[in-house]
Amino acid sequence: MEFSVNSPVLFVFVAVILLFVVAQCVFFLLRAWKRALALGLDKRKLWRVVRSSAIFTIVPAISIFIGVIALSKKLGLPLPWLRLSVIGAITYETPAAEAAAKGVGTSIGDTATLLTAPQYSAIAWVMTLGIMAGVILTPLICKKLLTGVDKFKKRDTKWGEILMSALFMGMISAFLGMIFGDVHEGLSGWIPVFVMLCSAAIMLVLAVFIKLLKQKWLEDYALPISMVGAMALAIPITNAVNAVVGGLV
Amino acid sequence: MKRVMTYEESTHMWGKIWVWGIGTLLLMFPLAICIVFDAWPPITGLLKGLWAILPMYWAVGTIEVLTYVPMLGAGGSYLGFITGSLTMLKVPCAVNAFDKADVKAGTEEGEAVATIAIAVSSMVTLAIILVGVLLITPLTPILDSPVLEPAFDQLLPALFGGLGVALIAKNVKLAIVPIASMLILFIAVPQLASSGAMFVPVAAAISILAARFMYKRGWL
Numbered sequence: 001m002e003f004s005v006n007s008p009v010l011f012v013f014v015a016v017i018l019l020f021v022v023a024q025c026v027f028f029l030l031r032a033w034k035r036a037l038a039l040g041l042d043k044r045k046l047w048r049v050v051r052s053s054a055i056f057t058i059v060p061a062i063s064i065f066i067g068v069i070a071l072s073k074k075l076g077l078p079l080p081w082l083r084l085s086v087i088g089a090i091t092y093e094t095p096a097a098e099a100a101a102k103g104v105g106t107s108i109g110d111t112a113t114l115l116t117a118p119q120y121s122a123i124a125w126v127m128t129l130g131i132m133a134g135v136i137l138t139p140l141i142c143k144k145l146l147t148g149v150d151k152f153k154k155r156d157t158k159w160g161e162i163l164m165s166a167l168f169m170g171m172i173s174a175f176l177g178m179i180f181g182d183v184h185e186g187l188s189g190w191i192p193v194f195v196m197l198c199s200a201a202i203m204l205v206l207a208v209f210i211k212l213l214k215q216k217w218l219e220d221y222a223l224p225i226s227m228v229g230a231m232a233l234a235i236p237i238t239n240a241v242n243a244v245v246g247g248l249v
Numbered sequence: 250m251k252r253v254m255t256y257e258e259s260t261h262m263w264g265k266i267w268v269w270g271i272g273t274l275l276l277m278f279p280l281a282i283c284i285v286f287d288a289w290p291p292i293t294g295l296l297k298g299l300w301a302i303l304p305m306y307w308a309v310g311t312i313e314v315l316t317y318v319p320m321l322g323a324g325g326s327y328l329g330f331i332t333g334s335l336t337m338l339k340v341p342c343a344v345n346a347f348d349k350a351d352v353k354a355g356t357e358e359g360e361a362v363a364t365i366a367i368a369v370s371s372m373v374t375l376a377i378i379l380v381g382v383l384l385i386t387p388l389t390p391i392l393d394s395p396v397l398e399p400a401f402d403q404l405l406p407a408l409f410g411g412l413g414v415a416l417i418a419k420n421v422k423l424a425i426v427p428i429a430s431m432l433i434l435f436i437a438v439p440q441l442a443s444s445g446a447m448f449v450p451v452a453a454a455i456s457i458l459a460a461r462f463m464y465k466r467g468w469l
Contacts, residue, residue: 001285001286003286003288007286009285010282013277013278013281014278016274017271017274017275017277017278018375018379020270020271020274021271021331021332021371021375022372022375024267024271024328024331025328025332025368025371025372025375026368026372027263027267028263028267028324028327028328028364028367028368029364029365029368029369029372031260031263031324031364032324032360032361032362032364032365032368033361033365035256035357035361036358036361036362036365039357039358039361041350041352041358041361041362045349045350045351046350046362046365048349048350049346049349049350049362049365049366049369050365050369052345052346052349053342053345053346053365053366053367053369053370053373054369054370054373056341056342056345056370057338057342057369057370057373057374057377058373058377059404060334060337060338060374060404060408061338061373061374061377061378062377062381062392062401063337063401063404064334064338064374064377064378065377065378065381065388065392066392066393066401068378068381068382069381069385069388069389069392069393070393072385077382077385081378081382082275082278084333084378085332085374085375085378086271086275086331086332086333087275087330087331087332087333088333088334089333089334089335089336089337090334090337091336091337092306092309095302096302096306099298099301099302100298100301100302101298102297102298102301103293103294103295103296103297103298103299103301104290104291104294104295104297104298105294116288117282117286117287117288118288118289118290118291119290119291119294120282120288121279121282121283121286121288121289121290122290122291122294122295122298123298124278124279124282125279125290125295125298125299126295126298126299126302128275128276128278128279129299129303130299130302130303130306130307131306131310131333132272132275132276132307132310133306133307133309133310133311133313133314134310134313134314134330135268135269135271135272135275135330135331136272137310137311137314138264138268138314138318138326138327138330139261139264139265139268139269139327141314141315141318142261142264142314142318142323142326142327143261143323145314145315145318145319146318146319146322146323149319149355153355158464159461159464160355161353161355162423162460162464162469163457163460164319164320164353164354164355165419165420165423165460166423166427166453166456166457166459166460167316167319167320167453167456167457168320168344168354168416169416169417169420169423169424169427169428169456169460170316170427170449170450170452170453170454170455170456170457171316171320171340171449171452171453172409172412172413172416172417172424172428173424173427173428173430173431173452173455173456174431174448174449174451174452174453175336175405175409175449176409176413176428176431176432177428177430177431177432177434177435177442177448177452178405178431178435178442178448179405179406179409180432180435180436180442181435181436181439181441181442181443182439182442183436183439184436184439191399191403192403192405192406193406195403195406195407195410196406196407196409196410196413197410198407198410199406199407199408199409199410199411199414200410200411200413200414202410202411203410203411203414203415204414207414207418219349220349222411222415223341223345223411223412223415226407226410226411226414227404227407227408227411228407229407230403230406230407230410230411231400231401231403231404231407232400234399234400234402234403234406234407235396235397235399235400237399238399238402238403239399
């Protein structure tokens with residue numbers, strides 16, 4: 001068959017794989033829903049989880065799609081569509097595609113030259129094998145890991161709860177720290193920090209509305225509003241910082 | 250008499266079947282390219298590409314499994330490690346869901362809620378990407394415009410600012426030591442920020458040790 005990065009047969013392969021992923025989501029959703037009801041959780045609370053999860057997902061999903069657009073210029077649509085829909089993340093897939101492209105003597109940025117079939121095949125293998133760690137490891141160690149954590153928590157319930165909170169705090173600390181990673185570059189390196197502070201400030205304002213002014217309905221939207229608000233503010237912040245930095249040069 | 254499997258046991262059994270099943274399907278994609286187009290990858294090019302990313306990606310993947318599995322529970326993990334985007338989407342989504350359902354991570358209720366949140370989030374993501382793929386021609390000039398670029402470049406700071414406030418407000422004492430340590434680390438050695446995900450277990454260890462110290466002294 002003649003090769004093209006947008007060959008219809010590639011779309012069919014991707015669609016089949018994604019149908020299985022949707023089936024897995026539905027399967028686990030139904031099991032968890034029944035389980036939650038059996039554990040005595042209120043149906044209204046579960047619908048709240050569904051609603052807030054769906055709303056929260058919209059903006060990050062759009063940014064994932066922007067990753068698909070960026071990669072599709074060189075790789076066509078099917079491969080980025082698959083890689084960013086299953087396991088992948090923008091932060092992994094773009095460097096993986098670039099490393100693979102370099103390995104076969106091209107670059108993702110070089111959109112003027114078409115990929116040959118062997119080059120495309122090499123890139124697809126590298127991008128697929130690169131993200132297999134979680135797929136192989138999770139089923140191997142998930143049960144042991146959870147049993148271990150559970151035993152540990154049962155010895156001291158209060159400490160078990162604190163341990164979980166500390167684990168989340170560790171994760172958030174690492175990512176908050178990373179946001180400061182560019183501050184040595186000068187004012188432009190502070191843009192992520194300013195955006196983070198805007199997001200935090202919006203969240204605090206929303207907390208005032210929710211707690212003090214009793215606007216409970218805002219609870220489901222607080223995280224998406226703080227995120228979208230800060231992203232919108234990132235545009236004037238970046239323009240202002242660039243203008244100041246440009247003026248200094 | 251045959252023993253009936255508990256919910257947890259059957260979750261692990263189904264999790265293995267689904268994750269390894271879809272993992273195998275994923276490997277079929279590049280294999281199908283090789284067979285259908287008779288396009289076998291050049292070995293040296295393939296090895297160069299793999300060498301450039303495999304050690305780092307597998308290390309990060311292992312760390313993600315060790316860190317996120319206790320947070321998400323069995324169902325959430327088996328789903329999250331297939332649908333991906335854990336840091337920027339699935340884990341924050343689960344944290345948000347714990348709050349909405351008033352449950353705690355690491356409990357049976359938390360496991361069910363995290364699974365529901367991740368399943369919904371995954372399906373919404375798949376739907377949005379599908380719509381985007383179908384409408385790529387009219388959408389590209391809008392989403393790919395330089396005007397919006399700074400907004401999407403700052404997705405993670407915009408996410409972690411709000412999420413950070415929500416988490417820190419509940420655990421101010423627990424937050425001080427790990428946040429201070431990570432700020433000092435990344436400001437003092439900025440080149441580490443590019444491999445920041447590797448520092449999640451370091452931050453988690455610091456956070457847990459500090460929590461243990463405070464707990465033993467009755468400060469929590």
